[in-house]
Amino acid sequence: FRSSLVRSIVRPVSSRRLVHVSAVRRSVEPIPTPEGSGAGAEVAPKVSTIVDQVAQLTLLETSQLVEALKTKFNITEAVHVAASSGAPAAAAAAPAEEKPVEKTEFKVKLEKIDAAQKAKVIREIKNIVPDMNLVAAKKFVESAPKVIKDSVPKDEAEKIKKALEALGATVVLE
Numbered sequence: 001f002r003s004s005l006v007r008s009i010v011r012p013v014s015s016r017r018l019v020h021v022s023a024v025r026r027s028v029e030p031i032p033t034p035e036g037s038g039a040g041a042e043v044a045p046k047v048s049t050i051v052d053q054v055a056q057l058t059l060l061e062t063s064q065l066v067e068a069l070k071t072k073f074n075i076t077e078a079v080h081v082a083a084s085s086g087a088p089a090a091a092a093a094a095p096a097e098e099k100p101v102e103k104t105e106f107k108v109k110l111e112k113i114d115a116a117q118k119a120k121v122i123r124e125i126k127n128i129v130p131d132m133n134l135v136a137a138k139k140f141v142e143s144a145p146k147v148i149k150d151s152v153p154k155d156e157a158e159k160i161k162k163a164l165e166a167l168g169a170t171v172v173l174e
Contacts, residue, residue: 103154104153104154105151105152105153105154106151106152106153106154106157106173106174107147107149107150107151107152107173107174108147108148108149108150108152108157108160108161108171108172108173109145109146109147109148109171109172109173109174110125110140110141110144110145110146110147110148110164110169110170110171111144111145111169111170111171111172112144112145112169112170113141113144113168113169113170114167114168114169116168117167117168117169118141120167120168121141121164121167121168121169122134122137122138122141123137124163124164124167125137125140125141125148125164128148128149128160128163129148129149148160148164148171157173158173161173
């Protein structure tokens, strides 16, 4: 079972090059250096010494180092993510402060109906609400106030409201 389990570790071969060692294949492959990572850039001697020391650490020690640094400098994952996308977030926040967000989805609610126009409102509700028969539409109208449709786009909600108010119903958009 253990031989079929693929465990990979990264260990330093020299102070500058890391290799990938697979426990199953027993082969050594160099890990490619990303383009533009500054591999050829000049580094301060103090930083170079620290990098050399970190390169000699095992994975467990490296993990402990990372946790110790996060604790020391009070770094959380959320701060790391926010720091990488901070500029777009700040740019998006500025327009939001200028104007309030306009509501795009509405809840169409039947408040009350005119008793003389009840039959017309029942027929209109039957047409508006899918899969509703005449009996269900009658019970729906009689039990007002009730929500006709939920999460409806603004133009459709206004169309429903206008049609029902023309028949004598009181409709509210929430």
